Amino acid sequence: MASVGGGWQIAGVQTSVYVHFPWCARKCPYCDFASYRMAPAAVPHARYADAVLRELERRADAVRGRELASVFFGGGTPSMWAPAELGRVLHAIRGAFGAAERRSDEALEVTVECNPASLDRAGAAALREAGVNRLSIGVQALRDERLRFLGRMHDREGALAAVRAALETHERVSVDLMFGTPGQRVDDFADEIREALDLGIQHVSAYALTIEPGTVFGDMQRAGTLRIATDDEYAALFAQTERAMGARGLEHYEVSNYAAPGERSRHNEHYWRGGAYLGLGAGAVGCLDAGPGTARRYRNTADTERYMGAGDLAETEAEDEHLDGDALVREALMLGLRTDAGVDLADVERRSGRPVPRGRERAIERRLAQGDLLLTGDHLRVPRARWLHLDGIIADVF
Ligand code: SF4
Structure with missing residues (x-):
């Protein structure tokens, strides 16, 4: 992009x-x-x-x-x-x-x-x-x-x-x-x-x-x-x-x-890296970047008859959500911290237009000190030994 x-x-x-x-x-x-x-x-x-x-x-x-x-x-x-x-x-x-x-x-x-x-x-x-x-x-x-x-x-x-x-x-x-x-x-x-x-x-x-x-x-x-x-x-x-x-x-x-x-x-x-994806079909979700630091996420109607009979996208989509830079940072943390690669903070900053981890420094520093997070260069990740506790760690820095 x-x-x-x-x-x-x-x-x-x-x-x-x-x-x-x-x-x-x-x-x-x-x-x-x-x-x-x-x-x-x-x-x-x-x-x-x-x-x-x-x-x-x-x-x-x-x-x-x-x-x-x-x-x-x-x-x-x-x-x-x-x-x-x-x-x-x-x-x-x-x-x-x-x-x-x-x-x-x-x-x-x-x-x-x-x-x-x-x-x-x-x-x-x-x-x-x-x-x-x-x-x-x-x-x-x-x-x-x-x-x-x-x-x-x-x-x-x-x-x-x-x-x-x-x-x-x-x-x-x-x-x-x-x-x-x-x-x-x-x-x-x-x-x-x-x-x-x-x-x-x-x-x-x-x-x-x-x-x-x-x-x-x-x-x-x-x-x-x-x-x-x-x-x-x-x-x-x-x-x-x-x-x-x-x-x-x-x-x-x-x-x-x-x-x-x-x-x-x-x-x-x-998907876990926060890449753009097009969703097609009844009940599908798509999320496409829509400009610097912004994306649009939509959810199609799950009603199959309505989907197949839709005359335009307004009838196809049931939800339409605008994601700003903060929402993109949150998504990136939520998805990326569940992977061994972790989150590439420089990439997230480029995509979201937001400096990371602005506003989350204390939670991240505390988790780093506890060994629940590791920072290597620009990559923030949860060590595998702590994956059982992922939900709590992610909720903390979310
Ligand atoms: S109901 Fe269908 S989609 Fe759901 S778990 Fe069973 S096979 Fe998979």
Whole structure:
């Protein structure tokens, strides 16, 4: 991004694209994402792709001249989307950025989130054919009792089959694993991690089960009928996860993410660095720099019928927020401190137009003295040994 003669230009600004697919075959009891239950046979594949293409066209002015950094299809369950329709959207995105001619398929990371229940070899191959080169599979667990508790549609064998199908057609495959289910043993989770890595994957997202209001688990917790892991159990599972991944050479590069060298998610790293991203689809969020020290964040309506019938962007968007320099600094700290790279203060100052850490000196100095923060040159980060306490540290300097 560059300011020219007091003006503003977006030429060459690295920008990622997130496409939201808002349906799942079943709603998981812990999930508060913008996703709705839909029988696979009832998905309006082409109508939804048409709507996303219309939105892309309406955002053409905001896109022109930007450099496409990565594309991520999330959800929901985008592996339920007919690969040809997803491919049509991907092709249009590359075209809108002028990326079709400039970058080879492999140079541009294109990820699709997949549910094991809707991923087989033919589907994985069709996605590869459509230009996708990374699959992220919501395995969540490799124990049938844990999968049943999480309300998942697949069992262990189904998960293993989906990952194998993905690996037959894609070099870059990630799996999500969730920890903190009732009675989960630390050593057994280490075995699950090893079993997943034995398949040959290079990237794992390991999330703690969190209970969100408005979900089935949220209601059960309010009613006192849900037991999940205690804080001590979470801490032991978190530490064991790090040990099991480290023993197999995976780097803990963000609080919930592990990767073999060179296999980090470029899309997520761009996001955590505070990079610009275009959001497309019902319920999608986008955030684009809008001038020196300012950005515009929007959230599309999550109402799928309204989204598909929208006549213009005013009907597409449900929220529109202006971020000033202070908000950009806060976002940068919140996202960057969750990564091993930390926050590049010079870069944040350049993007936000605000000197950092103005107004936060005392909190930062206190945390530096306690060893909760490290400052190396311009980089501020939380040492890995303190990642269990990240939320408190970030809240303090936020
Ligand atoms: S499959 Fe994923 S997005 Fe869909 S309901 Fe389950 S957790 Fe939510």
